[in-house]
Amino acid sequence: MSVLATLALDIGWGSTLAIKTILVLAIIPFGALVLGYTFLLKMMSHMQSRLGPMDPGGFHGWFQLVGDGLKFLQKEDIMPAEADRRVFAMAPAVIVMSTFLIFLVIPAGPRTIVEDLDVGVFYALAVSSLSVIGVLMAGWASSNKFALLGALRAAGQLIAYELPLLLAVVGVVIQAGTMSLQGIVTAQQDGSIFGITAIGNPFIFTQFIGFALFLVAAQAELTQPPFDMPVAESELISGYMVEYSGFRFLFFFIGEFGTAFAFAALAATLFLGGWAIPGVHGATAELLGPIVLFVKLMAIAFLMFWVRFTYPRLREDQLQSLAWKVLIPIGLINIVATGILKVAVG
Amino acid sequence: MSDDVVAVETAEADIPDPVVGVLAARLGEALGDGILAWEDSFGTLVIRVKPDSWAPAAEFAKGELECDYLSFISGIDWQPVTRPDGQEGSDLSAPVQPTEMTFGVTGSAGRFQVFGHVQSTSRHWGVTIKSDVDETDPRIASWVAIYPGADWHERECWEMYGIVFDGHPSLRNLYLPGGFEGHPLRKDFPLLAREVKPWPGLVDVEPMPGVVDAEGGE
Amino acid sequence: MTTTQPPSQLPGFEVEPGSLNPLADARLAVELDTGDMILNMGPQHPATHGTLRLVVRLDGERVIAADPVIGYMHRGYEKLTEFRTYPQITTLINRIDWLSSFANEVPFIHAAEQLMGIEAPQRAQHIRTLLTELSRIATIYLFLGEMGLQVGALTPAFWGFRDREHVLNLIEGATGGRFHPNFNRIGGVKDDLPWGWIVECRAAMKRILDGCDDFEDVLVGNEIFQARTRGVGIIPAELGAAYGVSGANLRASGVDWDLRRDGKPYLSYNELDFKVWTHQDGDSFARYWVRLQETRESVRMVLQLLDGLASGPVMAKVPRIIKVPAGEVWVETENPLGQMGYYVVSKGAIGPFRVKIRSASFSNVSILPWLLRGLYVPDVVTVLGSLYFILGDIDR
Numbered sequence: 001m002s003v004l005a006t007l008a009l010d011i012g013w014g015s016t017l018a019i020k021t022i023l024v025l026a027i028i029p030f031g032a033l034v035l036g037y038t039f040l041l042k043m044m045s046h047m048q049s050r051l052g053p054m055d056p057g058g059f060h061g062w063f064q065l066v067g068d069g070l071k072f073l074q075k076e077d078i079m080p081a082e083a084d085r086r087v088f089a090m091a092p093a094v095i096v097m098s099t100f101l102i103f104l105v106i107p108a109g110p111r112t113i114v115e116d117l118d119v120g121v122f123y124a125l126a127v128s129s130l131s132v133i134g135v136l137m138a139g140w141a142s143s144n145k146f147a148l149l150g151a152l153r154a155a156g157q158l159i160a161y162e163l164p165l166l167l168a169v170v171g172v173v174i175q176a177g178t179m180s181l182q183g184i185v186t187a188q189q190d191g192s193i194f195g196i197t198a199i200g201n202p203f204i205f206t207q208f209i210g211f212a213l214f215l216v217a218a219q220a221e222l223t224q225p226p227f228d229m230p231v232a233e234s235e236l237i238s239g240y241m242v243e244y245s246g247f248r249f250l251f252f253f254i255g256e257f258g259t260a261f262a263f264a265a266l267a268a269t270l271f272l273g274g275w276a277i278p279g280v281h282g283a284t285a286e287l288l289g290p291i292v293l294f295v296k297l298m299a300i301a302f303l304m305f306w307v308r309f310t311y312p313r314l315r316e317d318q319l320q321s322l323a324w325k326v327l328i329p330i331g332l333i334n335i336v337a338t339g340i341l342k343v344a345v346g
Numbered sequence: 347m348s349d350d351v352v353a354v355e356t357a358e359a360d361i362p363d364p365v366v367g368v369l370a371a372r373l374g375e376a377l378g379d380g381i382l383a384w385e386d387s388f389g390t391l392v393i394r395v396k397p398d399s400w401a402p403a404a405e406f407a408k409g410e411l412e413c414d415y416l417s418f419i420s421g422i423d424w425q426p427v428t429r430p431d432g433q434e435g436s437d438l439s440a441p442v443q444p445t446e447m448t449f450g451v452t453g454s455a456g457r458f459q460v461f462g463h464v465q466s467t468s469r470h471w472g473v474t475i476k477s478d479v480d481e482t483d484p485r486i487a488s489w490v491a492i493y494p495g496a497d498w499h500e501r502e503c504w505e506m507y508g509i510v511f512d513g514h515p516s517l518r519n520l521y522l523p524g525g526f527e528g529h530p531l532r533k534d535f536p537l538l539a540r541e542v543k544p545w546p547g548l549v550d551v552e553p554m555p556g557v558v559d560a561e562g563g564e
Numbered sequence: 565m566t567t568t569q570p571p572s573q574l575p576g577f578e579v580e581p582g583s584l585n586p587l588a589d590a591r592l593a594v595e596l597d598t599g600d601m602i603l604n605m606g607p608q609h610p611a612t613h614g615t616l617r618l619v620v621r622l623d624g625e626r627v628i629a630a631d632p633v634i635g636y637m638h639r640g641y642e643k644l645t646e647f648r649t650y651p652q653i654t655t656l657i658n659r660i661d662w663l664s665s666f667a668n669e670v671p672f673i674h675a676a677e678q679l680m681g682i683e684a685p686q687r688a689q690h691i692r693t694l695l696t697e698l699s700r701i702a703t704i705y706l707f708l709g710e711m712g713l714q715v716g717a718l719t720p721a722f723w724g725f726r727d728r729e730h731v732l733n734l735i736e737g738a739t740g741g742r743f744h745p746n747f748n749r750i751g752g753v754k755d756d757l758p759w760g761w762i763v764e765c766r767a768a769m770k771r772i773l774d775g776c777d778d779f780e781d782v783l784v785g786n787e788i789f790q791a792r793t794r795g796v797g798i799i800p801a802e803l804g805a806a807y808g809v810s811g812a813n814l815r816a817s818g819v820d821w822d823l824r825r826d827g828k829p830y831l832s833y834n835e836l837d838f839k840v841w842t843h844q845d846g847d848s849f850a851r852y853w854v855r856l857q858e859t860r861e862s863v864r865m866v867l868q869l870l871d872g873l874a875s876g877p878v879m880a881k882v883p884r885i886i887k888v889p890a891g892e893v894w895v896e897t898e899n900p901l902g903q904m905g906y907y908v909v910s911k912g913a914i915g916p917f918r919v920k921i922r923s924a925s926f927s928n929v930s931i932l933p934w935l936l937r938g939l940y941v942p943d944v945v946t947v948l949g950s951l952y953f954i955l956g957d958i959d960r
Contacts, residue, residue: 044718044719047719048718048719048722048723048726049726050722050726145601145604149603149625149941225716225717225718226716226788229942232716234610234611234713234714234715234716234945234949235942235944237609309719310717310719311716311786311788312712312715312783312788312789313715313792314791314792315791315792315940315942315943316625316940316942317940318791318792387891387892387894388678388679388891388893388894389828390893392892414805414806415821416805416806416808417808417903417905417927418808418905418907418920418922418927422920423918448890448911450890450891450909450917451891461907461920463894463907467805467814467819467820468821470821470826470827472894474894474907492806493807493808494803494807494934495806495807495808495809495930495931497930498926498930499808506642519635520635521634521635522638523635530643531642531643533646535643537643537644537647
């Protein structure tokens with residue numbers, strides 16, 4: 001991580017890579033814990049007029065999720081007798097890995113980024129869809145009909161929503177003129193709205209349709225209500241996760257909330273200007289960047305989870321027709337409009 | 347013959363509810379001597395038909411009397427709790443019941459009867475239809491073709507009383523597990539809980555010690 | 565598919581194991597050669613709230629045939645009643661539909677009273693009516709929240725539990741029992757209402773009305789909820805009646821039939837002014853909507869009763885040992901889940917000779933094989949939720 005270079009540490013290439021990997025790996029459970037605590041335990045509880053856990057750790061039960069994680073680690077590792085053992089064991093790791101890969105390209109400061117790829121946006125969206133392989137593996141290997149149904153639903157759903165997700169982002173890419181996430185952030189930081197540079201030019205204003213599309217499609221990618229059919233507790237019990245317990249279930253949990261964290265970060269980067277504060281550059285931006293990004297992503301995550309805990313679930317066919325008949329046409333129109341305006345306005 | 351029966355019953359009933367009387371008359375017209383007896387039991391028409399008229403009665407009730415709603419179908423075993431051969435029944439600790447076979451409203455020809463209640467959601471009346479079932483070969487026509495909801499009721503009646511419903515699409519167990527033997531609601535089927543433990547309410551029936559049978563008795 | 569045929573006449577009702585159902589794609593008129601899968605929902609499945617087991621044959625996610633398997637909770641109440649005295653039986657029948665226990669007691673007590681020729685005093689009747697309506701509110705209110713859970717919205721379910729608590733507190737305050745009050749006696753009720761109860765009852769009714777508005781906002785007005793429930797699981801009025809589907813399920817199909825108004829007079833309903841709500845659609849949404857309106861109507865009735873509560877004793881004069889004269893009586897009442905009836909055969913003893921318990925959910929659920937065919941798996945859950953059954957009420 002470049003922050004290390006600013007600290008003038010003289011370490012080799014291999015060590016840098018190892019440190020980067022560990023840091024990114026640490027972000028996933030951190031993100032899962034933060035989102036899980038803030039939204040799952042506290043926001044949902046309060047929406048439902050209950051308190052949620054209040055005692056563990058002293059302050060509003062903040063330690064509850066850590067305790068839950070430790071509890072999962074102690075549990076017996078149960079595997080169905082008929083399961084395809086190797087695939088069954090690998091599936092959670094695949095899901096967490098896809099989350100891990102997204103974090104590699106998300107910038108948290110001018111130089112705080114693991115790898116600033118030129119095709120950063122599309123890389124992020126591409127690796128995020130890897131998780132569907134993990135879901136399919138889990139559903140198939142469990143040798144459970146509910147799990148299989150859930151996995152097939154997930155596959156159909158993720159394919160249908162990958163496209164709107166991409167289309168939503170294309171508008172941003174056209175406006176920024178780059179696919180690099182760092183470039184997109186800079187474009188928003190240095191941009192102006194009708195000559196006013198005070199808040200830069202967060203693409204949420206010009207690309208509001210894209211933002212809305214992105215949130216809807218991300219909700220489907222994350223299999224959260226109203227698109228949680230692959231999990232669907234009341235229908236498929238827990239879908240592809242039904243046979244998992246112990247630390248493998250913990251992996252799924254971390255993957256679920258870690259991915260939500262990643263997508264919120266992605267949306268914050270693409271539409272809210274990421275780590276950037278207009279006019280702030282250099283070392284200050286480096287220090288403030290992660291905090292700014294965190295605040296923005298929590299705002300986005302709040303939206304996501306607010307919807308998650310409020311809305312009922314759509315049916316699988318309704319979801320497909322929503323994706324193909326509504327979201328994709330809107331996304332295409334948005335791209336055309338953005339392109340025309342870009343050429344016309346400059 | 348049916349006219350005689352109906353006339354006698356009408357004379358016996360206190361003051362029949364006009365609706366009950368009209369319903370009974372219309373059923374009597376339609377089924378002729380298929381009707382064995384009818385009675386006004388607390389404002390509800392109870393009608394006993396010959397086994398042959400069991401299904402036609404329902405058909406008439408649904409078609410002409412507008413009884414579109416099937417409430418239930420069930421069976422009844424009139425045999426007293428003690429076993430007929432004098433051998434000690436397992437259920438003697440139960441609330442005292444008569445020891446010889448007596449029948450309820452509209453009587454019965456033998457031990458088993460089926461009865462069902464249909465009613466009208468538009469006219470707000472209802473009929474309880476009873477029919478006798480042979481003890482050795484209990485079977486009667488099914489109502490499934492008339493009221494599709496009879497399906498489960500007849501399955502229940504079949505497993506609980508062993509009464510076969512001819513024409514039912516699939517008489518299989520509803521409540522009981524597949525290999526269950528016996529028909530639990532028959533009176534000679536012992537309630538095992540009462541075999542191992544006496545009836546807990548028995549003490550209430552005995553006169554209180556020291557109290558002369560002043561209020562406890564009849 | 566014509567809708568009014570009984571299922572036995574519909575082709576493809578009987579499916580041999582392992583064979584393909586030619587009607588699998590009746591709607592498409594194309595027979596796809598896809599294998600079927602038998603999915604066993606239950607007896608432990610969250611959507612069957614209890615131990616209902618549903619064996620469904622699926623083509624993809626479409627249900628070809630569904631066979632409900634009941635009896636996992638069969639307790640043999642009809643047999644057990646033959647071994648108990650009349651006062652003892654009320655403890656048993658409390659547990660038939662355990663969410664509205666009080667309402668279960670009413671028809672049985674009423675049957676015994678009719679046979680004995682006793683009439684409970686007016687105040688007792690009023691208290692009974694009050695508690696019946698309160699248990700109706702408690703039962704249906706839970707449904708209003710839980711229906712959200714069935715279609716995937718978590719939050720309304722908790723609201724349902726939260727506000728139902730106020731009603732349960734009222735029932736507990738009056739009877740001493742939250743779920744199984746066992747408060748009815750032959751000839752009246754056990755006790756008078758406690759001091760201050762009426763004020764609390766009014767406050768609770770206010771909360772219930774507010775809660776109904778919340779449900780209206782969060783579910784009824786929600787596009788996704790409507791998309792999930794409208795047109796799903798339509799019960800034609802005629803067929804529903806022939807299946808014995810009753811209560812709000814039948815009223816949602818447009819049948820204007822409520823035993824509180826249309827049956828033989830019982831309790832104090834003829835003194836009350838209330839509207840029977842119906843809906844023409846017959847789908848899951850209509851069932852939800854009708855129940856929502858009924859809850860409000862019940863609140864109205866409770867308030868009316870509180871205003872005009874009669875004074876006087878709560879118990880009629882009854883013999884110390886209750887012997888019921890020989891006779892047969894059929895008493896039916898409009899319970900929260902539908903028509904509940906007891907056919908009581910007495911031979912003049914201290915216990916009944918035979919009690920046929922007609923419970924609402926049993927008939928309501930018996931339409932499932934017909935209703936579920938052609939639906940998708942998510943709709944199965946919607947339909948199960950919207951029919952609103954209690955397992956104890958199915959299995960007795």
